Amino acid sequence: xxxxxxxxxxxxxxxxxxxxxxxxxxxxxxxxxxxxxxxxxxxxxxxxxxxxxxxxxxxxxxxxxxxxxxxxxxxxxxxxxxxxxxxxxxxxxxxxxxxxxxxxxxxxxxxxxxxxxxxxxxxxxxxxxxxxxxxxxxxxxxxxxxxxxxxxxxxxxxxxxxxxxxxxxxxxxxxxxxxxxxxxxxxxxxxxxxxxxxxxxx
Numbered sequence: 001x002x003x004x005x006x007x008x009x010x011x012x013x014x015x016x017x018x019x020x021x022x023x024x025x026x027x028x029x030x031x032x033x034x035x036x037x038x039x040x041x042x043x044x045x046x047x048x049x050x051x052x053x054x055x056x057x058x059x060x061x062x063x064x065x066x067x068x069x070x071x072x073x074x075x076x077x078x079x080x081x082x083x084x085x086x087x088x089x090x091x092x093x094x095x096x097x098x099x100x101x102x103x104x105x106x107x108x109x110x111x112x113x114x115x116x117x118x119x120x121x122x123x124x125x126x127x128x129x130x131x132x133x134x135x136x137x138x139x140x141x142x143x144x145x146x147x148x149x150x151x152x153x154x155x156x157x158x159x160x161x162x163x164x165x166x167x168x169x170x171x172x173x174x175x176x177x178x179x180x181x182x183x184x185x186x187x188x189x190x191x192x193x194x195x196x197x198x199x200x201x202x
Contacts, residue, residue, distance in 0.1 A: 016099035028128045030173040037083040107145040114154040120168040135191040
C-alpha cells in the first residue's frame with residue numbers, strides 16, 4: 001500500500017516518517033502505521049477522492065482537520081499530516097519509498113515525547129537511535145528542525161516515564177534482543193546524566 005500511495009502524483013510531496021520509517025532503516029521493531037508528512041497544505045478532498053476510488057469499501061475516515069487527514073485502510077492506520085518544519089537532512093529514497101532519515105526521526109521522536117510522553121514506542125525508538133546517534137547530536141537536530149534554542153523541556157520529558165502505561169510497553173513489538181523496560185529507561189537516563197555532566201557541570 002505504501003508504494004501504491006507514493007507512486008501517485010497526489011503524494012509526490014509526502015514522505016514516510018515515524019516508527020515505520022525508522023523500522024525500515026533499523027529493523028528493530030514492527031510498525032504497521034503509515035505516517036505520510038508534507039511541508040505543504042493538505043488537499044483533503046483530493047486525498048479522500050483518491051482513497052475512496054482506489055480502496056472502495058475499505059476506507060474509514062478517523063480524523064479530518066486542517067493539518068491532518070487520518071484514515072484506516074484495511075485496518076491499517078494512515079495519517080496524512082502537514083508538518084511545516086525544517087528538514088535536518090534531505091528526504092531519502094530507496095526501493096521507490098521516500099522517507100526521512102534517522103536525524104529527522106530522532107528530532108521528531110523528541111518532539112513527540114515532549115508533547116505527550118505517554119507512548120512507550122517513542123522511548124523505545126530513542127533507545128535504539130542512541131546506539132547510533134549521541135544525545136548531544138539529537139538535541140542539535142531538534143534545535144535545527146524546530147528552530148528551538150532551549151532543550152530543557154524536551155530533556156525533562158525524555159527522562160520522565162510515569163505517563164507511560166504498562167500495557168504500552170507490552171504492545172511494542174521488538175523483533176530481536178528485546179531489552180527490558182528498566183534497561184531502556186536506565187540507558188536514556190544515563191545518557192541524560194552524561195549530557196548534563198558535559199554541559200552543565202563544566
